Amino acid sequence: MNVSDIRMQVMWNRLISVVEEQALTLIRTAFSTSVREAGDLSAGVFGPDGQMLAQAVTGTPGHVNTMAEAVLNFLAEIPREEMFEGDTYVTNDPWLGTGHLHDITMVSPSFLDGRLVGFFACTAHVVDVGGRGFGADAKSVYEEGIQIPIMKFAERGVVNTSLLRLLKANVREPDQVIGDFYSLSACNEVGHRRLVTMMREIGLSDLDALAEFIFSRTRAATLERIRALPQGAWSNVMDTDGYDEPIRLAAKVEIRGETINVDFTGSSAPSRWGINVPLIYTKAYASYALKCVIAPDVPNNSASLALFTISSPENICNAQRPAPVSLRHVIGHMIPDVVLGALSQALPGQIQAEGAGSLWNVHLSVKPVSKQAGRRAEVLMFNSGGTGARPALDGLSATAFPSGVMTMPIEATEQTGPIVIWRKELRPDSGGAGRYRGGLGQVIEIGAMPGHELDFSAMFDRVNHPAQGREGGEAGAPGEVVLDDGTKMRPKGWQHVPAGRHLILKAPGGGGFGPASERDPEALAADLRGGYVSAGGKS
Known part of the structure; x- marks a missing residue:
């Protein structure tokens, strides 16, 4: 590696720190718990042609990889001559953004001395976009909430107040949603400021040489693996x-x-x-x-x-x-x-075994049972089942794969609405048996505060089709959705939980890898001691 390459590597590391600070700004300032607690977001920097140069470590593949294509959609919609310093563009179009209306994507041009040098983009999931709410019951996208075409959230630093008025009139939690819009915009602004500081410090007038360094080495390394x-x-x-x-x-x-x-x-x-x-x-x-x-x-x-x-x-x-x-x-x-x-x-x-796959999200709409004093709230909670066992390691318990979002602390979730989370614990015997055991699911028990009832949107899978094992490993346990009196609930769709009743979610486990007969006896003994399997169970 010559001196020029070393200098480029230093700049590359600096660019990563820029997008990391961009993402941390979003986490620190976000109103929605799904963003600030679970990391359901993405942030990245792009060249002036819309090609993604770097992404923040924090972020889901569903946000990061769609954002890589979405920025090009923004550039196709907004002509270069209509881009100005201080602009921010926005959309939640599912086909041009990240796949559904609840994700807000913002893109901001970055100028240095009047010249466009790149773009910053970020995405976050907001708690509500109106319509039927976060659920599967709609029959078309028009029922699912307000649609925002690619447009300007701000021009030359002046926010589009007409857009904000429309948003406030169409969502159930206007303070949270509008707060998240400003948080997204601030996230891009911080990235822009740090990039300009970096370029002035290093003496760069554009990112062309750095982009060539990044892309040429990335392409060569990936091609080597494919060959x-x-x-x-x-x-x-x-x-x-x-x-x-x-x-x-x-x-x-x-x-x-x-x-x-x-x-x-x-x-x-x-x-x-x-x-x-x-x-x-x-x-x-x-x-x-x-x-x-x-x-x-x-x-x-x-x-x-x-x-x-x-x-x-x-x-x-x-x-x-x-x-x-x-x-x-x-x-x-x-x-x-x-x-x-x-x-x-x-x-x-x-290759690892199948896992729980999709998140066990639950959206709760909580309301008082009468007109007496009480509080309404929309609460979104992220939960995860177990991942599939790996070729040389057990699966991870209660871990989100492939999304990578973090579990939301119950203390933070309870602050967003009148609910109590009575239990949140690993689910014994849920990981598929094998040479390496599948990751465990978890049990979550939720109830409304006294004087309240709740509706919930079920968004669950692997209830009737559990995660399959690999190379002779056994399937993980299927999921279950019930009330505390044993009433069975549907795995998808809006449903009601009467006052005084608790909703119990039993997230699925991951599949095992390899025959269970080849499980290390010491690993099996450790499973028994830890309560991951019961005396009659297998791992």
């Missing part, structure tokens, strides 16, 4: 719960020369319920699955993503407007397991 893979095509299918009928996901992974394509032909037709996935979101998680296996240590940017192509005819993985897409993550988070199942045939013994 080492076996050539051919492998297919896999996986059934999920769906809404009122099972959904089949089918993927064909084809490795030819220096390219990898994943095609979702054979997947179920679009659903009439809000579990459909726009292609931009399917691309994000299919690419993530490939990258986890092929080049997990190579930076994620436009150069690495360009080597993966994702295709699908119109189906549930490529739903067209105006399909309902509010819960696109429920199916979208299953996509990596489908892709990994195909890759396991090309790379036997090297």
